[in-house]
Amino acid sequence: MGNTFPAFAEPKLGDLVIKIAKACQQAGGRAFLVGGAVRDSLLGLAPQDADLEVYGLQPDVLEKVVAPFGKIHFVGQQFAVIHLATGFGDLEISLPRRESKTGPGHKGFSIQADPELNPEEASARRDFTVNSMLQDPITNEIVDPFSGQRDLKAGLLRHVSPAFSEDPLRVLRAARFVARFAWKVAPETVSLCWAQDLSELPVERFEKEWRGLLLRGSFPGLGLQCLAELGALRWFPELEALRGIPQDPVWHPEGDVFRHTCLCLNAGAHIRDEMEDPWVEMLGILCHDLGKAETTNFERGRWRSPNHDVVGGELSHALFKRLSHQEGIAPKVAALTRDHLRPTQYFFAPKVGDGAIRRLALRVDISALIRVAWSDAAGRDCSNMPQWKDWEPGRWLLNRAADLGVKDSAPQPFLLGRDLLELGLQPGPKIGKILNEAFELQLDGKLPDRESAQVWLAKKCAR
Ligand code: ATP
Ligand code: MG
Numbered sequence: 001m002g003n004t005f006p007a008f009a010e011p012k013l014g015d016l017v018i019k020i021a022k023a024c025q026q027a028g029g030r031a032f033l034v035g036g037a038v039r040d041s042l043l044g045l046a047p048q049d050a051d052l053e054v055y056g057l058q059p060d061v062l063e064k065v066v067a068p069f070g071k072i073h074f075v076g077q078q079f080a081v082i083h084l085a086t087g088f089g090d091l092e093i094s095l096p097r098r099e100s101k102t103g104p105g106h107k108g109f110s111i112q113a114d115p116e117l118n119p120e121e122a123s124a125r126r127d128f129t130v131n132s133m134l135q136d137p138i139t140n141e142i143v144d145p146f147s148g149q150r151d152l153k154a155g156l157l158r159h160v161s162p163a164f165s166e167d168p169l170r171v172l173r174a175a176r177f178v179a180r181f182a183w184k185v186a187p188e189t190v191s192l193c194w195a196q197d198l199s200e201l202p203v204e205r206f207e208k209e210w211r212g213l214l215l216r217g218s219f220p221g222l223g224l225q226c227l228a229e230l231g232a233l234r235w236f237p238e239l240e241a242l243r244g245i246p247q248d249p250v251w252h253p254e255g256d257v258f259r260h261t262c263l264c265l266n267a268g269a270h271i272r273d274e275m276e277d278p279w280v281e282m283l284g285i286l287c288h289d290l291g292k293a294e295t296t297n298f299e300r301g302r303w304r305s306p307n308h309d310v311v312g313g314e315l316s317h318a319l320f321k322r323l324s325h326q327e328g329i330a331p332k333v334a335a336l337t338r339d340h341l342r343p344t345q346y347f348f349a350p351k352v353g354d355g356a357i358r359r360l361a362l363r364v365d366i367s368a369l370i371r372v373a374w375s376d377a378a379g380r381d382c383s384n385m386p387q388w389k390d391w392e393p394g395r396w397l398l399n400r401a402a403d404l405g406v407k408d409s410a411p412q413p414f415l416l417g418r419d420l421l422e423l424g425l426q427p428g429p430k431i432g433k434i435l436n437e438a439f440e441l442q443l444d445g446k447l448p449d450r451e452s453a454q455v456w457l458a459k460k461c462a463r
Helices: 011-026 036-042 059-069 119-123 148-154 162-166 169-181 187-194 203-215 220-229 257-270 278-287 308-323 330-338 342-348 354-363 366-378 392-403 417-422 429-443 450-462
Strands: 030-034 050-055 071-075 081-085 091-094 097-101 109-113 297-299 302-304
Touching: 011 030, 011 050, 011 059, 011 091, 030 036, 036 050, 036 148, 050 119, 059 071, 059 081, 097 119, 097 162, 162 187, 169 187, 169 203, 169 220, 203 220, 203 278, 203 308, 220 257, 257 278, 257 366, 278 308, 278 330, 278 366, 308 330, 330 366, 342 354, 342 366, 342 392, 354 366, 354 392, 354 429, 366 392, 417 429, 417 450, 429 450
Parallel strands: 050 091
Antiparallel strands: 030 050, 071 081, 081 091, 097 109, 297 302
């Protein structure tokens, strides 16, 4: 670990950091890079964003110093943080500040910006020691008041101070860093996490951390496992319920449904770059077996979970509500959950009609479904899984879907309401009924194109 200037993913961002640091110096202050950029750079990674903390300048002076470098937005309480739109990565510039809890809930914080604080005092509000280091962009000196470098070497997440308990979100942040770096959480930090009440937090704050957990690291399964170890699954009961749910050891030598889900997430992370919508698909993997918690029974000599796909679809809605308020995502996740068995089921079935494939494409994105099903198959202790595109059930389904023209898009109805109106039908429920009937025939392959659908319609109206 040498003290060199971070190699930002976008070098222009690094140049800008140095320019701003020099401008601050000229005005009599001192700027430090803080947080993730210092940590990632010490790990040999290229930081995407930069956070600067500027000491010794009053807010109005800092604003004047920064203004020539881009468009300024103020964020947070007391305008303590300046966001600079750069066009090549986020740059946030803040004054050192004290944060103290004044009451329950996420708004019960008092924030006092104070340019006269020293780096040791200001870093006490940070979450983990590895995130509490500062680096002077001009001299490259690293200021490390809480031994972050020692913990970084040991791969340990350790809270900076007892104030850690003032923001329960830090429990989720721990899991997201574990998902990214496969670190351990220090035992004393684990104890503090168990005492946190996540119900205080608004869902909006969860989403960023869940996205981080599922989308940024190579080990989202370790992140989920970490949530269990930190006592945080109490706040996500649909996931907690998977712990200890048995599976048939022949099909699932890896253990219970929770462990399986963790392994599936790690498998999914391997192919995340190929996902159309990684947020939806990783959530699909997270949720695919939620239904097993309610449906698993020992029947006819083995553990079975009949209907767990359908029940899981319902439960995925309940879980999603706890993670995010984003519109339009939950139905897609539920559809992937409900149909996650279809690729293997159809592949092994003696005969599957075209209608079944077309209807599947109507409900889900076929490629996304195959990636979820592949992750399900890969989520066990086995190392000889083919790539998702070479996985036989997936390849077979993709070919069938391509032959039917529904690989990349859902089937579109040949007939529309206006076709019926043109034939003189009055608007009303009858139109919907006829359109449905036509679309079902189309999905079954009995109306192969628009012309045949129009002929069918003309006959129907003539009757
Ligand atoms: P990433 O690379 O994922 O952005 P990061 O460490 O930069 O990781 P941010 O959420 O961007 O994470 O936060 C920047 C820094 O601000 C952190 O490194 C940490 O020092 C501090 N921080 C952010 N959120 C909190 C929090 N809830 N409690 C304490 N410190 C926090
Ligand atoms: Mg960051």
